[in-house]
Amino acid sequence: MTSEPISREQLERELAFYRTEYNEVGARLLRLQEEQSRTAREARRSRTVARLIREAYRIADQQMPAELLGEPLLAVIADTSVCDRAVFLREEIGRPGNFIIEQAIGASVGATVCLNPVPAFLYTTSVQSARPEASALAALIGVPFILWAYEPISQRALLLGNSTESNIHRPFEASDQELVDGALAVYIDVLLKKRAEAALHQAKTAAEEASDARAAFLAALSHELTTPLNAIIGFSELLLSGNEHGEAKRVDFLRQILDAGRGLHAMIKDILDFSSFSNKVPLLRLDWTPISTLLRAAVRACSTGSHAKGITVDVLPLSPDFQVYLDYDKFRQIMSNLLGNAIKFTGSGGRICLSSEMTAECGVSLVVKDTGIGIETQDIPRVTEPFVQVGGQHGSKLGAGLGLPIAKQLTEAHGGQLLVASVFGEGTTVTVLLPRGSARRS
């Protein structure tokens, strides 16, 4: 049996059929492929926040300061959302609507923009006219297509941008709010967490330092109290021992006991003052006082010590009408401590100079300068700490080390500053600065 020959017409119909079917099936294949690709791309995009959270945890485990964590998070956002620009912005304190770029990929850190009103969410496309805020944000990062999210409580914002609308995936759209809101929330969370950690670390360090200081304080206090007490007990035992010492020796023992007692009394007064000033700001009785009166009184009060060591104390000429607004007794204590220290650490035949002047806007600068042993540079910051006596063996025999800390406390109670400058082997200059309005001409 032979088959019927296929007519040309039938062949053409068959060809047309297969061609149509091939094209139809091909088109379906094309659309299915594209659908699969689009789903995969959207899935990748939707993984942005999940990846950010992972990255945030990774960063949280590192010793990275809060200020630096924005960039790695932006890198994750830019990678998963495949955008050309990504920036975190902060609304400036006290300037509502003014934003500054804090971290950026593809844009300039420090660039600013002013928005009024501030939208919570915003995006641009080519088929809708851009709001003025959108134009400002697009100009800020130099691309036309943007996606913006703002969180008003933390006053932070995330801005993404593309130079082409289609980018890889598609134009920005309303459903992208979830992505930018989520990404911004992760950033804010990890930022606050890092800041809280930093504050906690700082508080822990401060507490440890305070604990160390307290331990050092107690150790120094015990030592400082024990030394004069040993003298008192020792000489008292000698006097009570029944041994014949002779009148001169007996008087010497009693003088030693008296000196140790007085030293102990002065030290306890210093400790009480220091402790009192540490716990609360001393109550000041402020009044106008001629500075010349104050300084002369201070010099007179320590003249015994300076004469004993042959130290010259000069007070540079002061205008009699130069008055300062201070607590006379407390400031006498400052001067007494500064002059006492200067005498203590200046050798025989040395020189101490007091000067004072009215500074800008009626502030006061008071300087005590000596030609003593000076302080080594690295020790200068420590000399205003309690019970610190620098300078090795010289210092260890010369008091409790509370003079400068008390002077500093009292100066600060007046709203001023106490500054120490020194050249080792040449001398020390202590400057007391009182704030503006502390001086006048009578």
Added chain:
Amino acid sequence: MSPTIDTAHIRTAYSCSLDVAEAFRACRGQLGAAEPDLILAFIGGKHDPKEALTAAQQVFGEVPVVGGSAAGAISPSGYGYTGFEVGLAAFTGPDVTPTVFFDHDLREGEVAAGRRLGEAVRMGSSDGAVAMLMFDSVAELAPLKLHPASRLTAGFLDGLGSRQLHVIGGGLLTDINMSDGWVFHGGEVRKHTVIALLFPPGIRASTVILHGCRPVSSFLDITRIEGAEVLELNGERALAVVEKMLGIEIGTTSGQQLSLIATLGEKQGDPFAPYDENNYVNRLILRADPVRGSITLFEPDFTVGTRVQIMSRDNLLMLESVERGVSNLNGAIKGQDCLLSMYIDCAGRASVMSGAATEEAELVLATLDSTCPFVGFYSGVEIAPFKGHYSRPLDWTGVLSVLTRNR
């Protein structure tokens, strides 16, 4: 006989960092004690090119740096297309270090620039040598216009004359969106520049082209075309034909998303021979013009009468093609003294764009037997010997080439 010490070598390095200087420092560390004579660098396009060049110069001093932007970089130690990657190949010794040729005048005409470059390379080369072309793909930004690799390659081959070289190459992009591209040459960042690396005569290359597109339409004749802009297919407006296939309307958008979806493919040889991916030359769609009803291709090498088919990306086919192609290459390089594996990978093949479940670059790395240094980059166009003959530009392909040394 005393043992000889081979001081000539090629090493590769990869890093990804927001700080390009840090990335270069990391790469320098990976190169070890090598004192290279030439650095080939592929720099993620989110890095500032001048900062990148400064970083390279700080790390490598006076060593010449060539290469340029890349949509991403690929290496055994990592790959990506974030725009912050840095991939390097460092060549040490005259036996492996390529000679660099260049032409800075692509804007004046790609054919002429290619011809000048080809003539220069011909003078310095012998048959069988390997040459690698690189150029910045983006000629103009608005509207987007590319430097056509087909014209450049045609000019280059013309300039080579009878010289038979193994030519591979790629277009340099800053990102997958084709935002820009730039080239490093002569200690400067350049635009509209093509460079050719001519490898020493003792070096040969084995190259495979990895595909991933399948025809989804019957044959269509191009009935009207102006340059790369196809106006009509089978007498109908070209865009309408494509829209009908896709079931979408491009509308008022630029149609750039079409480049994600379909290509036009020209089947070489017998049009009715069974499907073989190696028989197709694909052209991606750059943009669509709803007013003119046209689609513009990446290359202007189709003419009136060219028979094309609409091609669909096929992610599964792409991965199968990688396995097939790399397996063939493994066979070709078996027992060879391999110096460098180079992968020029169309940016569209990255999973972020193709939507493939597996990164095909990862599959390439996993299946390639060679243990020699590897560097790759995501490109705008790929150039490779087609069916073992003369080289031509390709779209949506991966060009995997292994350089070997004659024994």
